[in-house]
Amino acid sequence: MTKRTLPTLDLKRGYARIKDEIDVAVKEVFESQYFIMGPTLSAFESDVERYLEVPRAIGCASGSDALLLALMALDLKPGDEVITTPYSFFATVSCITRLGATPVFADIDGDSYNVTAESVLSKVTERTKAFIPVHLFGQMVHLEKMRSELEGKGIAIIEDCAQSFGSWREIDGAPVRSGSYGVMGCFSFFPTKNLGCCGDGGMVVSRDQALADRLAKLRVHGAGTTYYHDEVGLNSRLDAIQAAILRVKLRHLDRWNEERRAAADRYKLLFAENDLLDLVTPPSEDEGNYHIYHQYVPRVQGDRDGLVDFLGKEGITSRVYYPVPLHLQRCFSFLGYGEGDCPVSEKLSRQSIALPIFPELEADEQEWVVSTIARFYGKN
Structure with a gap:
């Protein structure tokens, strides 16, 4: 007799519910033979822009790259400080140290597991360049309690939304989607996420058009036009097959x-x-x-x-x-x-x-x- 088992997440059950839709979407990509960038990715980016009510969404290769690209767009450099939580996945902090900047840890609330305004604001110095709040396990940090003071000091809020696509918080009487409140929001589409693809994938959204334009260049080796490089970026693109799968899943x-x-x-x-x-x-x-x-x-x-x-x-x-x-x-x-x-x-x-x-x-x-x-x- 087979022993009964239960995983923390059963991807097979989820796939069975939408298999026919996924098969059609992937087949369309293969028939187009347009695998990198292209119309399917653009369509998914537009879907996300409407869902999150943000002006720009830029697909990239992973949630880790999303965070790294966001900090690169801020010209983070050695000596700069970035406040964040110590209770998160490794990528939240590795993106800071990869650019030579210094992580500064603010402790969390014991009930929500998220950083508090008090702990964050107590860590601000003249060297603070950014704050990365992590909307951990699926609920948002109370950003409205600190955004005005942080942005007043020129500190950018980069939301780590790897675990929170679809969550929201009521602010000033209206729902605000995770990723849409800071200057940039970073998402992971790792297969285990609530909105997950069938490989690695990520996205940065921004309400700042100049930052969004730069992010779009940074993800393709810093090229504004093919083979013409304005700066050194990354090779970090969300491929069309993953975008097609995510378009289907976003509907559900x-x-x-x-x-x-x-x-x-x-x-x-x-x-x-x-x-x-x-x-x-x-x-x-x-x-x-x-x-x-x-x-x-x-x-x-x-x-x-x-x-x-x-x-x-x-x-x-x-x-x-x-x-x-x-x-x-x-x-x-x-x-x-x-x-x-x-x-x-x-x-x-x-x-x-x-x-x-x-x-x-x-x-x-x-x-x-x-x-x-x-x-x-x-x-x-």
């Missing part, structure tokens, strides 16, 4: 995000029904936020790593995002940070666990996950 994204939200609500109810709320703290959704639950990450008491192992032995995959905060990573030791410098991030790195969540997740599978957690804690 809002429904999928609603299904993720329903799964998150169900987890919270199940934790309560299994008398686990003293041991498992569900992720919070800040007032005014539309959380899309790219990951479902509660905090747990006791032996978190033991729980991960216990779930795995039962066939349930869980993950830890992130086991070592960025300020404590060996490669960034030259920055001089140590234990205790970002205490909330450090605490969460010991307590957080990512449980399975995806649009097609079944109620009985969630019941299995939560009942297994209850058994680990001796609740049943």
Whole structure:
């Protein structure tokens, strides 16, 4: 008898729902033989511009490149400082150090896992050139509490939206999409994202036309016209096949995000029904936020790593995002940070666990996950 298993994300289930649409879209690209740049990419960029209500969207090769291109467009140089979070994926900070600039870490809120205005503003110096907020796990940072002060000092806000395509926050009585509030927004289309392609892919959006024009050149080796290079850029293009796939998926994204939200609500109810709320703290959704639950990450008491192992032995995959905060990573030791410098991030790195969540997740599978957690804690 085959052992029952559950991954954190089941891409096969998602593909099965839209297989016919994907097949048609990819076939059209092959029939056109227009694989790099071209009309399919332009059409997807236009789709994103309408969805996010931004003037320009520029496809690129990955979310990591999106961040790097954004900082290159700001002419970041050695000696410049960029404020960001220590509780994120590696690319959030590597893009800063690759250009010789200095990351400055602002600690996070223990409920939302996002940086706070207070922590960010306390880190501003005369050398601060940019701030990279990460809309972690699918909900937005409270940017309205700091944008005026930061931009008043000439500090650019570059939103890291790798985990938040489709999320929004109510600001001044209106919904503001992730990526549309700062001067630039950077997205990843890695296959596991809420809007994911079938390979690597990324995008930078901007409300500044001059920056957008420069980004469009930087992604093609800095060339304004083919073989005429204004500066040294990157070879970082979103190919037409990935753009075609993303056009299809974008049409379904809002429904999928609603299904993720329903799964998150169900987890919270199940934790309560299994008398686990003293041991498992569900992720919070800040007032005014539309959380899309790219990951479902509660905090747990006791032996978190033991729980991960216990779930795995039962066939349930869980993950830890992130086991070592960025300020404590060996490669960034030259920055001089140590234990205790970002205490909330450090605490969460010991307590957080990512449980399975995806649009097609079944109620009985969630019941299995939560009942297994209850058994680990001796609740049943």
